[in-house]
Amino acid sequence: xxxxxxxxxxxxxxxxxxxxxxxxxxxxxxxxxxxxxxxxxxxxxxxxxxxxxxxxxxxxxxxxxxxxxxxxxxxxxxxxxxxxxxxxxxxxxxxxxxxxxxxxxxxxxxxxxxxxxxxxxxxxxxxxxxxxxxxxxxxxxxxxxxxxxxxxxxxxxxxxxxxxxxxxxxxxxxxxxxxxxxxxxxxxxxxxxxxxxxxxxxxxxxxxxxxxxxxxxxxxxxxxxxxxxxxxxxxxxxxxxxxxxxxxxxxxxxxxxxxxxxxxxxxxxxxxxxxxxxxxxxxxxxxxxxxxxxx
Amino acid sequence: xxxxxxxxxxxxxxxxxxxxxxxxxxxxxxxxxxxxxxxxxxxxxxxxxxxxxxxxxxxxxxxxxxxxxxxxxxxxxxxxxxxxxxxxxxxxxxxxxxxxxxxxxxxxxxxxxxxxxxxxxx
Numbered sequence: 001x002x003x004x005x006x007x008x009x010x011x012x013x014x015x016x017x018x019x020x021x022x023x024x025x026x027x028x029x030x031x032x033x034x035x036x037x038x039x040x041x042x043x044x045x046x047x048x049x050x051x052x053x054x055x056x057x058x059x060x061x062x063x064x065x066x067x068x069x070x071x072x073x074x075x076x077x078x079x080x081x082x083x084x085x086x087x088x089x090x091x092x093x094x095x096x097x098x099x100x101x102x103x104x105x106x107x108x109x110x111x112x113x114x115x116x117x118x119x120x121x122x123x124x125x126x127x128x129x130x131x132x133x134x135x136x137x138x139x140x141x142x143x144x145x146x147x148x149x150x151x152x153x154x155x156x157x158x159x160x161x162x163x164x165x166x167x168x169x170x171x172x173x174x175x176x177x178x179x180x181x182x183x184x185x186x187x188x189x190x191x192x193x194x195x196x197x198x199x200x201x202x203x204x205x206x207x208x209x210x211x212x213x214x215x216x217x218x219x220x221x222x223x224x225x226x227x228x229x230x231x232x233x234x235x236x237x238x239x240x241x242x243x244x245x246x247x248x249x250x251x252x253x254x255x256x257x258x259x260x261x262x263x264x265x266x267x268x269x270x271x272x273x274x275x276x277x278x279x280x281x282x283x284x285x286x287x288x289x290x291x292x293x294x295x
Numbered sequence: 296x297x298x299x300x301x302x303x304x305x306x307x308x309x310x311x312x313x314x315x316x317x318x319x320x321x322x323x324x325x326x327x328x329x330x331x332x333x334x335x336x337x338x339x340x341x342x343x344x345x346x347x348x349x350x351x352x353x354x355x356x357x358x359x360x361x362x363x364x365x366x367x368x369x370x371x372x373x374x375x376x377x378x379x380x381x382x383x384x385x386x387x388x389x390x391x392x393x394x395x396x397x398x399x400x401x402x403x404x405x406x407x408x409x410x411x412x413x414x415x416x417x
Contacts, residue, residue, distance in 0.1 A: 121320065185318075186352065244390075256357065258353065258356075258360070259357075261353040264389055
C-alpha cells in the first residue's frame with residue numbers, strides 16, 4: 001500500500017472540464033479564492049491534450065460525460081503524471097462506475113444530484129492535500145461487491161463516505177441510502193479511531209455488498225477489539241430509563257461527552273453484528289427495491 | 296450544504312441559527328468552536344435553531360450534549376428549536392430530546408429560560 005507523501009507541490013494549477021452553469025461558477029470561486037490558477041476546456045479530448053503538456057495538480061471533470069470516460073482520461077493522465085488528483089462529476093450514475101473511480105485512484109466522485117457546497121468542500125480538501133497519495137485501495141470489486149482497504153485518517157474517511165454518497169442506486173429508496181450512508185460513516189470512523197487510532201500506517205478493511213434485498217457492509221479494523229458488554233461509556237449500553245447514563249462513565253474516564261456513534265448506527269440499520277473479538281463488524285440494511293412488490 | 300452559523304442575541308439568550316449539516320467532516324468542529332467560545336465568555340442561555348439543519352451525526356450530537364452539560368454546570372441551559380426531517384429522526388433515535396428540551400417556536404424557547412420552567416413540546 002502507498003505511504004503518505006510529504007513532498008511539496010510546486011505548482012497550483014487546476015484543469016476544469018466545463019459543466020456549464022452554477023458548477024463552473026462554483027469551481028471558479030473555490031479555486032480562485034485559494035489562489036489557484038485555472039485552465040478550462042470543453043471536453044475530455046481537450047483535457048488530455050492540455051494535460052500532456054501541462055502538469056495539473058487537480059482535474060475536475062465535466063458533468064456531461066460518463067464517469068467511465070473520466071476514469072479512462074484519468075488513467076491516461078496518471079500514466080505520465082501519477083500524482084494528479086481528479087474529482088469526477090457526472091450526471092448519470094451507472095453501476096460499477098464508483099468502483100472504477102476508486103480503483104483508478106480518483107480523489108472523489110459526485111453523481112447528480114449533488115449539493116454544490118459538498119462539492120466545494122471536497123475541492124477544498126483536494127486542494128489542501130500537500131500532494132496526492134490515495135489511501136483507498138480497491139482489493140476486489142464488482143458492481144455488487146467491493147472489498148477495499150482504507151487508511152486510518154479522517155480525510156480518507158471523508159473521501160470514502162463521499163464515494164458512498166455517489167452510489168445513487170435508484171432501486172434503493174433515498175431514505176434507505178441515507179440511513180446506510182450515516183451508519184457506514186459512524187462505523188467507519190469508529191473503526192479508524194478506536195481500532196486504528198487514526199494512525200495513517202494502519203488500514204481498515206471494508207466490504208460493501210449490494211444484495212437484491214439488502215445492503216451489507218463489513219468493517220475489519222486493525223485493533224485488538226472490545227467487548228460490547230464492557231462498553232459502558234457508549235450510549236448503546238445506557239439503560240432505557242436513563243439514556244445518557246454513559247456520560248457519567250465518560251466523565252469519570254476523562255472522555256469528552258459523546259459515545260453516540262454505535263447507538264446511531266444500530267438504530268439506522270436492521271442488524272449490527274460484532275465478531276467475538278469486536279474488531280470485525282457487519283452492518284445489514286434490508287431493503288425493498290423501489291417500485292417492486294414484496295412477495 | 297456546509298454548516299453556516301448565524302449568531303443572534305435576544306436579551307441574555309444567544310440564538311445560533313444553523314444552516315447545512317453538522318457532521319464529522321469538519322462541520323461539527325465549527326459548531327463546537329462557536330459554542331466553546333460562548334461558554335468561555337460566560338454565556339449561560341443558548342438556543343440552537345435547527346430549522347435549517349439538514350443533517351447531523353454523532354459528532355454533532357456530542358457537541359450539543361457537551362455544551363448543554365457545560366452550560367448546566369454553570370447554572371445555564373441549552374434549548375433546541377425546530378428540529379425536523381432527518382435531524383429530528385436522529386435526535387429521536389438517540390433520545391436526545393428526552394434530555395434537552397425542544398420547541399416549535401422561538402418565543403416558547405426563549406420563554407422556557409424564565410422562572411416558570413420549560414414548555415417542552417416533544
